[in-house]
Amino acid sequence: MPAAVPLKSQGRSAAHRSFERLCGLVAGDLEEVNRTIVDRLQSPVELIPQLAGRLVASGGKRLRPILTLATARMCGYEGARHVRLAACVELIHTATLLHDDVVDDSALRRGAATANAVWGNKPSVLVGDFLFSRSFQLMVEDGSLEVLRILSDASAAIARGEVDQLLISNDVSTGAGAYMDVIRAKTATLFAAASEIGAVVSGRPAAEQTALRTYGMGLGTAFQLVDDVLDYSARQADLGKTVGDDFRDGKITLPIVLAIERGDDEERAFWRRALESEDRRDGDLEHAMTLLARRDALGAAMAETHRHGDEARRAMEAFPAGAYRDALLDLVDFCVEREF
Amino acid sequence: MPAAVPLKSQGRSAAHRSFERLCGLVAGDLEEVNRTIVDRLQSPVELIPQLAGRLVASGGKRLRPILTLATARMCGYEGARHVRLAACVELIHTATLLHDDVVDDSALRRGAATANAVWGNKPSVLVGDFLFSRSFQLMVEDGSLEVLRILSDASAAIARGEVDQLLISNDVSTGAGAYMDVIRAKTATLFAAASEIGAVVSGRPAAEQTALRTYGMGLGTAFQLVDDVLDYSARQADLGKTVGDDFRDGKITLPIVLAIERGDDEERAFWRRALESEDRRDGDLEHAMTLLARRDALGAAMAETHRHGDEARRAMEAFPAGAYRDALLDLVDFCVEREF
Numbered sequence: 001m002p003a004a005v006p007l008k009s010q011g012r013s014a015a016h017r018s019f020e021r022l023c024g025l026v027a028g029d030l031e032e033v034n035r036t037i038v039d040r041l042q043s044p045v046e047l048i049p050q051l052a053g054r055l056v057a058s059g060g061k062r063l064r065p066i067l068t069l070a071t072a073r074m075c076g077y078e079g080a081r082h083v084r085l086a087a088c089v090e091l092i093h094t095a096t097l098l099h100d101d102v103v104d105d106s107a108l109r110r111g112a113a114t115a116n117a118v119w120g121n122k123p124s125v126l127v128g129d130f131l132f133s134r135s136f137q138l139m140v141e142d143g144s145l146e147v148l149r150i151l152s153d154a155s156a157a158i159a160r161g162e163v164d165q166l167l168i169s170n171d172v173s174t175g176a177g178a179y180m181d182v183i184r185a186k187t188a189t190l191f192a193a194a195s196e197i198g199a200v201v202s203g204r205p206a207a208e209q210t211a212l213r214t215y216g217m218g219l220g221t222a223f224q225l226v227d228d229v230l231d232y233s234a235r236q237a238d239l240g241k242t243v244g245d246d247f248r249d250g251k252i253t254l255p256i257v258l259a260i261e262r263g264d265d266e267e268r269a270f271w272r273r274a275l276e277s278e279d280r281r282d283g284d285l286e287h288a289m290t291l292l293a294r295r296d297a298l299g300a301a302m303a304e305t306h307r308h309g310d311e312a313r314r315a316m317e318a319f320p321a322g323a324y325r326d327a328l329l330d331l332v333d334f335c336v337e338r339e340f
Numbered sequence: 341m342p343a344a345v346p347l348k349s350q351g352r353s354a355a356h357r358s359f360e361r362l363c364g365l366v367a368g369d370l371e372e373v374n375r376t377i378v379d380r381l382q383s384p385v386e387l388i389p390q391l392a393g394r395l396v397a398s399g400g401k402r403l404r405p406i407l408t409l410a411t412a413r414m415c416g417y418e419g420a421r422h423v424r425l426a427a428c429v430e431l432i433h434t435a436t437l438l439h440d441d442v443v444d445d446s447a448l449r450r451g452a453a454t455a456n457a458v459w460g461n462k463p464s465v466l467v468g469d470f471l472f473s474r475s476f477q478l479m480v481e482d483g484s485l486e487v488l489r490i491l492s493d494a495s496a497a498i499a500r501g502e503v504d505q506l507l508i509s510n511d512v513s514t515g516a517g518a519y520m521d522v523i524r525a526k527t528a529t530l531f532a533a534a535s536e537i538g539a540v541v542s543g544r545p546a547a548e549q550t551a552l553r554t555y556g557m558g559l560g561t562a563f564q565l566v567d568d569v570l571d572y573s574a575r576q577a578d579l580g581k582t583v584g585d586d587f588r589d590g591k592i593t594l595p596i597v598l599a600i601e602r603g604d605d606e607e608r609a610f611w612r613r614a615l616e617s618e619d620r621r622d623g624d625l626e627h628a629m630t631l632l633a634r635r636d637a638l639g640a641a642m643a644e645t646h647r648h649g650d651e652a653r654r655a656m657e658a659f660p661a662g663a664y665r666d667a668l669l670d671l672v673d674f675c676v677e678r679e680f
Contacts, residue, residue, distance in 0.1 A: 102462055155472075
């Protein structure tokens with residue numbers, strides 16, 4: 001049941017309501033996750049809880065820990081380990097956010113007050129390392145080598161994907177396949193790991209573990225693609241949000257890859273100048289949006305998004321109906337249709 | 341048997357010869373460690389082996405993996421796990437080096453071509469994350485939760501120590517206790533972990549595990565203190581090496597802490613101006629070296645170094661004499677008396 005028209009506003013509120021339902025289901029567990037994180041970030045070195053707390057309390061959607069909590073509950077888990085493991089997932093995510101905000105000397109961008117803008121690069125890096133290590137300490141306390149395997153694999157994939165993304169930035173010859181590889185590694189893998197852990201902690205059979213991994217992979221991929229599309233969405237502009245950050249950063253995302261593939265020589269010359277040569281001029285963003293519309297690149301990217309959303313939904317067929325499964329299915333709609 | 345006169349040149353060659361003896365004992369194992377590392381850094385993302393290989397091949401002394409190899413052999417270990425675990429230790433060390441070189445926007449210092457100077461901050465951060473994750477993946481393959489505990493604890497301590505060091509930099513009120521806490525966390529902990537693992541992999545009793553931990557802690561602390569002293573050593577200048585890098589960075593190290601504690605008001609005003617206010621002038625380094633000599637700060641720091649070296653040596657009494665134990669004892673002399 002993917003929405004026929006992407007990004008329309010009735011869709012938003014319905015999807016938003018179902019996300020709130022999911023949040024309601026795991027609210028108690030999520031509070032425990034928050035407590036665990038705050039607890040584990042106590043340190044005589046004040047900068048650590050300060051810097052980390054800023055991110056943890058920043059009002060993110062907490063999708064990744066919610067995935068661990070909800071999949072564990074769906075699998076009938078009744079213990080308390082899933083809380084600690086959801087905290088591990090969130091700590092890794094927070095560490096990658098901190099590290100992602102570290103900028104190259106050569107390319108200080110964006111005006112937003114990221115942690116590194118406030119404290120400098122080095123504290124962001126080191127506190128990120130601390131969160132990352134804390135996450136592994138927590139996993140060791142939990143004692144499951146399987147979870148350690150899943151999350152160390154995910155961490156390596158994220159780092160690999162981020163390096164890869166750096167290398168394709170400004171490269172207009174990037175193909176859709178290469179781009180999809182990057183977002184699978186840097187974004188979808190942690191969604192997959194977070195979901196898979198729900199089956200592992202519940203001692204469910206391998207088939208269910210795989211199903212949850214597939215679900216998370218589809219969901220995470222769709223999530224990232226929507227992110228990419230939203231950056232060029234007129235609806236975003238209506239909502240008073242910034243449009244074109246990715247463009248201003250010279251970022252190659254799926255809509256751009258598709259517009260370049262479908263464009264003529266003149267269009268390709270434009271993309272090359274604006275993204276590869278970093279020679280961006282007044283009116284370029286508007287022209288980029290015109291070309292994206294002309295080649296239906298946002299529509300095609302949304303079609304790809306729906307394909308991954310459908311994959312996530314299909315993976316859920318391995319589980320019997322119930323409140324958690326329904327909520328996890330609704331979460332796919334939410335991720336696909338969200339406008340923020 | 342600490343050398344009576346620190347940093348004298350006969351001492352150097354004797355200590356250097358014994359270090360070469362130790363390297364000879366573990367040469368075969370160390371080659372396997374190198375192979376394991378190169379193997380595990382294969383990646384379709386070329387920047388990763390490039391950047392990491394640059395560090396791994398940079399001709400460091402490889403003290404930390406050598407500790408794991410030699411302690412395991414001393415404990416009678418005859419398997420192959422110690423090679424993989426020594427690689428884990430080195431990967432963590434290399435990751436921290438990469439992250440340590442990331443600079444604050446506000447304070448780009450030193451002229452050396454660190455990885456981040458060549459590639460920018462962001463690749464250094466991300467490749468560091470990759471090495472770190474790879475290390476945990478390798479530990480998971482090894483399958484010892486005890487090793488995972490030891491190295492995740494060490495990683496958290498390193499990150500905590502590095503943040504702490506950032507906070508005391510330029511703070512002339514830093515006491516010796518606070519400073520020793522920092523170097524224990526950021527440097528000695530990994531030496532301790534690397535050594536402890538030798539007993540763990542050999543299945544030796546807790547007392548031996550603790551003894552090796554104590555050995556590594558003493559050794560690592562002495563190693564860092566010598567580093568601090570060498571930065572102000574006249575002998576370094578004789579050898580054509582840079583002197584005063586720490587001073588130029590406004591770094592607070594034990595010699596400085598002691599000179600400030602022992603100095604009069606006028607001296608303290610100098611240190612405050614030069615290190616806290618970052619108002620450094622021509623001739624300041626020379627004046628700093630005069631004050632360090634007047635207050636015997638380098639001698640006192642070396643006395644502290646010997647105290648930690650002696651602790652390391654005492655810990656070795658838990659083990660019977662033999663080639664590996666002798667070499668590990670000699671390693672203490674090497675670390676205390678080294679001039680590079």
